[in-house]
Amino acid sequence: MMKELVLGINYFGHDSAVSLVNMDGDVLYCLTEERFSNIKHDGAFPVMSINKIIDLIKHHALGDLKYIALNHDPELYVTDKLFSYIDSCCVREQSVLLKDSILAVLPEIRVCRQDMYPLNYLQELIIRLGIHKDISKDLLRYIKWSLNRYLYTQQTLTNITAMFPQCQVIPVAHHACHAASAFFCSGYSESAIMTIDGYGEHDTVTLGVGCRVRA
Numbered sequence: 001m002m003k004e005l006v007l008g009i010n011y012f013g014h015d016s017a018v019s020l021v022n023m024d025g026d027v028l029y030c031l032t033e034e035r036f037s038n039i040k041h042d043g044a045f046p047v048m049s050i051n052k053i054i055d056l057i058k059h060h061a062l063g064d065l066k067y068i069a070l071n072h073d074p075e076l077y078v079t080d081k082l083f084s085y086i087d088s089c090c091v092r093e094q095s096v097l098l099k100d101s102i103l104a105v106l107p108e109i110r111v112c113r114q115d116m117y118p119l120n121y122l123q124e125l126i127i128r129l130g131i132h133k134d135i136s137k138d139l140l141r142y143i144k145w146s147l148n149r150y151l152y153t154q155q156t157l158t159n160i161t162a163m164f165p166q167c168q169v170i171p172v173a174h175h176a177c178h179a180a181s182a183f184f185c186s187g188y189s190e191s192a193i194m195t196i197d198g199y200g201e202h203d204t205v206t207l208g209v210g211c212r213v214r215a
């Protein structure tokens with residue numbers, strides 16, 4: 001039986017890279033895009049690294065690619081980041097209605113621009129909810145930023161799913177990726193984990209516990 005493999009893709013920002021891991025957690029290959037593009041800290045989608053990994057899998061008959069793990073989760077830009085912001089600047093009834101409306105339009109969004117649906121609809125809603133104008137301008141700007149970030153990352157997720165139709169594509173929260181890479185490479189069977197990063201979907205610092213579970 002062919003061994004199942006996991007391809008981890010790190011993109012969106014800087015130092016795009018890929019890693020190939022087997023189901024025992026062994027890292028078989030790790031490639032950075034900058035080595036192929038010759039652009040220092042290249043943050044582009046690592047297509048050259050992915051192609052190289054695919055070649056290596058075939059050439060060495062390493063197994064079947066079954067899972068694609070991504071280094072962030074697009075949904076969290078809305079449900080964690082944006083919704084926390086809304087909670088912080090609206091009273092409960094306003095917050096619930098606005099969040100429900102955003103969740104309702106989310107699957108339909110193709111573009112997020114001023115004076116176009118759904119941003120114009122959400123702008124009207126903010127006025128109707130009586131959110132003070134001192135808050136509403138920044139709130140609308142934040143909604144726009146968050147939805148555009150969601151759109152971009154969600155589109156990439158769709159493209160990756162199309163690239164690997166035979167695989168399950170799993171978005172992983174950014175700090176969970178950092179925690180996992182620190183813990184599983186540490187050699188410890190149990191440990192406390194702290195991640196500190198300038199950027200996640202929402203978090204910048206997390207505390208957790210790592211525990212190896214044997215099947």
Ligand SMILES: [Fe+2]
Nearest residue numbers: 174178197199
């Ligand atoms: Fe990071």
